[in-house]
Structures are given as structure tokens and as C-alpha cells.
Amino acid sequence: MKLPTLVLAGSLAANAGLLALFAFQPALAPPAVRDWFVSDATRAEQRSAEIRAQRKRAAAQEKAASAKNATVWSALHAEDIRTLIARLRAAGFSPVVIRAIVNARLESTFSARMNELVGSLGDTPFWKPEPFSSFNNPKFYETQNQIYRDRTKALREILGDDYFASSAADATADQRRKFGDLPKSKIDLIQRIADDYAEMIAQVRAATNGITLPEDREKLALLEREKRADLAANLTPAELEDYEMRNSTITTRLRTGLTLMDATEAEFRAIFRVLQPFADVLYPNPAGGIVRFTAEDSRLRTEAQAQVAAQLRAALGEQRHLDYVRSGNSEYQGLHRLAQQNNIPTDAINRAFDLRTSATEESMRIRDAKLDPAAHSAAMQALAASTKAKLAAHLGPAADTYMKNLTWLTSLERGYAVRISPDGTSTTTYTSAPPSPPKK
């Protein structure tokens, strides 16, 4: 074989060897032509290796992030709660989350007091009075409320404006409902006054152990007067009136009725001004709890109710006063709910509701007629039947639901006369048979 042929053969073999090397190790080839040396299988294997590598990288990143996060709480944590808040703010935590964290932190701070209060009450034997009710254990109840008040106060002082960063409600609207347009400095002042008096009132009430003696009443009345005087010293007369209207027991008690009658602001203010002078008699316990009325209390209440009714009638006019009386009645409120569910017009439920007055007045006339028992019973049955028929005519199929729980109607059916109090809030059932006619 000639030399050139041998050189050519060697050169071709070297080319083949080098190409084989690229095929085995494509990384040696220039990127532009590397793909020529990669088979489909190798390409798939490479892809899967890449995915594995990506996952590995992601896991490593997550691990790194997690390792970095692992120290977040220790970096945030501070014994001093204000330092904790500053760090949370610096770390970009939202007001809602800051409020939640501070609240949880305060809960743990106050849990020592709560633990001390609760003690072993949870283990009270079942044959002893239930230890957590305000009725059985007013001292526990008042102390528990004081702990909550102290916690709220601490939260308010610590968070400042972020106190209202509640997640479920519009903070501004909440504040406005409670304080109107008062400046923040006055709101803080009022809050402090309210807290201080709430604490003093709680101390008096806790000491009563469920028995309010005349001297307790005097102390509570004095505290209420002092509180009002303190508020009056810090608010203008108009601000004081507005604050009291917004936060009074009267407003709380009337809200449902005022909603149903769709009271205007002028009507609400008129109603409030009529009721306020009678608040001590009509709403004797603004701090909550059980009130036992003496016969004298009941007499004063009845007198006050009559005066209030006369003044409201004059202030609102006959029709709106009637709306006010109806709307404040729990039976009417139930009827209103029924009407909403069954699309019954307001006029129809008003007529249905008014039947209780006419029917019970008729039951008293029957009772006073001193009929013999059989005639008395028949008259009551007839009255009940005609009332039911009228209710069905006003309310349609919903009448059955309404009538099912009307105790006054059931009483008429059973032959008892019923009297409704002048303000419509209570009923007296005459369960004894009517007086017998005198023997001849």
C-alpha cells in the first residue's frame, strides 16, 4: 500500500475516533453542534437529570429560605411588647397581624391572673353549684370581666390607632358609632374615665355576692353620678349628650325596635330625651346582672311607663307612637321575622298583631261578666276561634307558625282571661276560674 493511502486511512480513522469521542462526551463539542451528538435517549436522560437538578436546587433554596426563616421568630421576639411591635412593623407585618400577635401575647401575660381566678373551679364536683355563672358566683364573674377590661385597656394603650385594625369590621365605622366625631384625645380620655369607673363598679358588685343591699345601691348610684360628672367636665354639653346617646343602655335596649320602625334621627333623639330622665327606674341596672324589684319599684315603673307613653305620644304623634310600641314588642319582632320570610305586607302583620289587644280586652269583659262556668268556657272558646280565623285571614298559611307559640291565645283557648299591660310588654293570665255568681 502506498504511503498516501495509508496516511489517508489513518486520517479518516482519526476523524472517526474524534467524532466517536464527541458522541460519547457531547460536552466536548462546541454548543452550536452539540445536539448532533446527542441521541433521543440521552436527551431524555439529560432532561430528567435537569429536572432532578432543578428540584434539588429548589429544595436547597427552600431549605435556605427556611433556614433563614427559622430565625425569624427569635429575631422578632422581645420581652418588651413595644419592642416586639416595632420589630413586627419593621418586618412588614400588617396591622391586623400585629394586633393578633399582641393580643395573643397579652393573653399569655394575663393568663397568670386568669389561672389564679379559675384555679380548680373546673374541677368543681357536679353536685355543687356551677361555678362559672354570674348568678352562682358573681365575684368570679366581676373579676373575670375586670381581667378582660384590663386586657382591652392594655391592648388599646399599646396599639394606639392600630387597636381598631380588626379584620372583620370597618374600623372607622366602629369608632364613629361609639364616639361620633370626637377628636382622638377626647376619645382616649373618655375611655380612661369609663375604664376607671367600670373597675370601681365591678368591685362593689363583686362584694355583693349576689345580694344587693341598700348601701350597695347607694354606692353604685354615686359612682354613676361621679362618672357622669367626670364626663361632663371633659366634654361640651352637646358632646356629652351625643356620647350618652351612643353608649347608653337605653339605646342598646331600643335598637331592635328602632330598626323595625325605621326611626329617623330626629325621632330617635326625641325618644331618648323622653326616656333618659326615667332611666334609673326603667333600666335600673346599666352594669348588667339580676335586679329584684320591690313592690315600690314596680309601682314606680308603672307610673314611669304611663308618663313616658304620654310624652312619647306627644313627641311622635299617635301613629308613630303606635309603631314604636309595636316595634319594641318581642312578639311583634317575631311576627316581623315571619313576615320577612313569607313576604307578608307590614300592614297585614300590624292588623294581626293588634288582635292581641282586642282579643285580650274581650277576654277580660267575659271574665267580668261572671257567667256560669259552662257559658264562660263557651264564650272564651268562641273568642279564641274567631281570633284564630282573623289571624289566618291576615297572615295566610304563616298564621299557623305564629299561633303555635302565642301563650295568650293558648290561654284563651283554655278558658283563661288575659290582661296586657298598658305598655304591651307583659301579660297577666288569670288562671283561676272566674268568680261564681252569688248564690240566690
Place this chain on the structure above:
Amino acid sequence: MKPLTAVVLVASLAFNALLAYVAFAGRSRLAEDQAAATAARAATPALPTGPAPLDPGTWARLNPNDLSTLVTRLRDAGFPKEMIRAILTGLIGEQFAARHRALDPDAASRAFWKDASPDPRFRLAQFQLYRDQAQTLRDLLGPDARQTDPLTLARLRSRFGNLPPDKLDTVQTIESDFNLRRSEFFANRVGSATMADMAALDRELRTAFAAVLSPAELEEYDLRSSRTGQSMRTDLAAFNPTEEEFRAIFRLRQSFDERYNFNSGILGQEQMRDRGEAQKQLAAQISSLLGPVRGAEYERSIDINYRQTSQLVARLELPPVTTANLWNTQKEFEKRRDELYAALRDLPPEQRTERARALSQQVATLHQEALARVTPLLGSPSRVEAYKQYGGSWIQNLVPRPAPTAAPAR
């Protein structure tokens, strides 16, 4: 050499050179890449060991938009359980805020003297939303969603006894579902609920509890939290029963309550008679169970006036025996008053008016005598006034009342 062979040879040699260069260059590049990778690995910083620097992006890095990831990261980040629960509660509330606003769009502008809509459908939807919020928290946190504050735990122990945590979770979930039913019931009713209504709801709840509690656990629940158990815990405060006495009375009271207290609305005359008879039988059974001394103590202790007197005596820091002394005084004067009125009832109508005037005077004397008897027991007239409110209403009943115009029906 032929010209073609020469051209092929030159081309092949040139290709040899090119491939050899490319292979050499590729090898060098690989070596450099490996060296760079090694250098990069060597240059990777060590995992942080001290507190992470806090920057405004810290919260965002915890991924608060995905609550599930957030929980993992908060746990990894060392946040305590109660902090995680608080944070999640706040954020879930925030997530639900839009749904709350949609349900009650006027909330922000509502006048302060008005409430949200009284429509029961609205109330139920609102209740359901709060339940969903609680469920979301439980789904995200599992057992860590449990409340751990001392008061909640103590209340649960008081109601259910010492149930294991898993069972407590189960009964709380049952109760939560049941409360929705209860809300529906109250939302859809008119007028006040009767005892029968309430008892029907209680039975439904108890049946659900019975499916998950052992008989012994269910009995604990009944003794502590059933309507009979609860009312006995209050009624027997002044009786101060032993455990055995309570259990025995409970068994008798439970069947009486089921039949006569929890299944009736307004009773007719006949039902009232039946109930009265059954009550006498119950009293006799309890008395025979307790023996004469404890039986008598039981009888007076279930009277609300006796209980109130006992509370007043404790509040005034008087000797406990004062309660029994006042009670005996009450019984003595009530008997004397009843005798006076009974004598009047038995008179023919024409003699009543004149006799009534004399009676009125006698009752007034009785009233004064009663005041003279109780005042030293209590210590002062102002304390007597307190007694009239707490247990001593019988004194008010001694104030003369108008004579009846006709004999009351018997």
C-alpha cells in the same frame, strides 16, 4: 498520487486538525467549568445561625397569601402555637371580611341607633360564615386550633368532666353543628320558646353525644349539663348534698322533669292537677330516700325564698342558723295568716264585710308582730328591708289586702 486522492487527504487532515482543536478546546472548557463549579460550591455561604436580619420583606417571604404554606413557614420559623393560631385567626377574619361586607353592605354607614337586618335569613348566613371561619382554622391547624386559655378549658371540664382531648374536639364539633340548628329554630319562631321546645332540642343534642361518648361519659354529661342536672346544681345549693344524694335525687327528678316540666306548654286544669299529684309523689319518694331529717332540709332548701334567705344571711355574715330561724318564723306567720283568712271564707257573704274590717286589723297586727320577730334576727330595720327583697316577701304578704267579694274557686 491522483489529484482526487490528494484533495481528500488534505481535507481529511484539515478535518483532523479541526476536530482535534475542538476536542482540546472542549476539554479545557469543561475543566474550567468544573473548576468554576467547585469554586462556586466553595463560595456558597454557610447557613445563617444567628437571628435573620429584619427587613420590610420578612413578612412577605413567609408567603401570607397562601395560608397553608404560611402555617408551615411560621412553624419552621419558630413561632409558638398560640401565635400561629392568633395570626391565622386574624388573617382568616380578613379573608372573610369581604363576605361579611357582602352580607351586610350597610354596616359601615348604619346609624348608631339601628341594628343590622333582623331578617332570620341574614342572621343564619352570618352564623354560618363564622362557623366556616372556625372550620377553616381547624382545617389549617388541626389540633393546634384548640383553645388553650385556662377559662375555656375549665368551662369544658366543668361541662363534660375529664374527656380526652380528641373526644372533647368531637363533642365541640357536634355542639357547633347543633348550635346552627338551634339558631335556625330561634330565627324561625315567633314568641318565646316553651320548655317542650327547648327539651326537644336538648334531646337531639344528647342523642348525638350518645353516639360518641361511653355510657359513663354520657352520665357525667347528664349530671353536669342536662337541664335537670343544671337546675339541681342551683336548687340544691343550700341543701349541700353529698354525691350519693345528688345522684339518687337526679334519677327521680330526671323522669319527673321529662314527663311534667319539659313536655308541656300551658297546662290545662287537669294537667295541672296531675302535675301537682306527681310532684307530691316525687317529694315523698325523695323524703323516703333521704330520711326524715335530710328530707325536711331538702324540702325547705328547694324553696327559692329559703335559698335567697340563706344567701342574704351569708352576705350579712350572720350565723348560718339564722336562715332556719327566719324560715321557721315565716312558716309560723303564714299559718296564722291562713287561719285568719280561712275563717273569713267560711262566713256567709252578709257577715263578711264587717268581719273583713276586723280581719284587716288582725293582719296588720300580725305584720307588726312579724317585723318585731325578724328584726332582732337580722340586726336592723335596714336589713329587714333587704330581707323583704331576698327571701322575705312573705312579710309583704302580711300587709292587709281588700276582702274578697266572693269565695274563690276551690
